[in-house]
Amino acid sequence: MYHKGSVTLETPRLVLRKFCLKDVAISFKNWTSDDKVTEFLRWQTHKDIKATKSVIRKWIISYRKPNFYQWAIVLKDINEPIGTISGFDLCNKTSKVHIGYCIGSKWWNQGIMSEALAAVMKFFFEEVKVNKIESMHDPNNPNSGRVMKKCGMLYAGTLRQADYSNKGIVDACIYGLLARDYFKN
Numbered sequence: 173m174y175h176k177g178s179v180t181l182e183t184p185r186l187v188l189r190k191f192c193l194k195d196v197a198i199s200f201k202n203w204t205s206d207d208k209v210t211e212f213l214r215w216q217t218h219k220d221i222k223a224t225k226s227v228i229r230k231w232i233i234s235y236r237k238p239n240f241y242q243w244a245i246v247l248k249d250i251n252e253p254i255g256t257i258s259g260f261d262l263c264n265k266t267s268k269v270h271i272g273y274c275i276g277s278k279w280w281n282q283g284i285m286s287e288a289l290a291a292v293m294k295f296f297f298e299e300v301k302v303n304k305i306e307s308m309h310d311p312n313n314p315n316s317g318r319v320m321k322k323c324g325m326l327y328a329g330t331l332r333q334a335d336y337s338n339k340g341i342v343d344a345c346i347y348g349l350l351a352r353d354y355f356k357n
Contacts (some may be wrong), residue, residue: 173267173299175238181291185284187214188243188257188291190235191228195244197303198213198252200224203276209255210314213274245275248306254279257288259296262350267303269296273319280315297354310337320347324357 181188191199195324203209204218204227218224234240241259255275262269271292291326296302309316311330321327325347336346
């Protein structure tokens with residue numbers, strides 16, 4: 173893999189960029205304080221802006237590492253971050269990255285997350301040269317799986333009681349795509 177860090181990516185409606193401290197208040201307003209967003213996630217809804225500031229500060233420090241991938245999803249129309257998408261659990265031996273994402277509920281079902289995921293997948297396959305991208309979701313959150321399918325990921329199976337979220341221990345539907353299959357299309 174050829175790590176490049178969280179470089180700015182652009183799509184027709186979005187700019188994916190690094191977070192900065194000026195994003196704290198709007199991130200809190202747009203998604204980190206939204207109970208709908210965190211229902212199926214591992215992190216708790218932020219009850220105050222201090223929690224959001226703490227997380228974003230950690231990300232800003234981590235941008236120094238070339239293998240740290242955390243983007244603010246900025247909607248061009250309003251020029252505000254409305255969510256986040258990240259690459260993590262990188263494995264150099266298998267050349268694999270796991271992608272996770274969330275977006276404020278106000279922007280659900282508009283194709284925004286699919287647009288962001290497609291851009292990040294392109295970056296990881298074409299620039300970082302990963303061999304495999306994977307992602308997973310709780311079966312009770314099928315919209316997340318639809319985003320993965322829309323971006324060409326293939327369903328690999330459901331691991332029983334293999335993950336945790338704010339719901340407790342949950343099953344995990346796994347999706348993935350290999351570089352050879354990405355480049356065929």
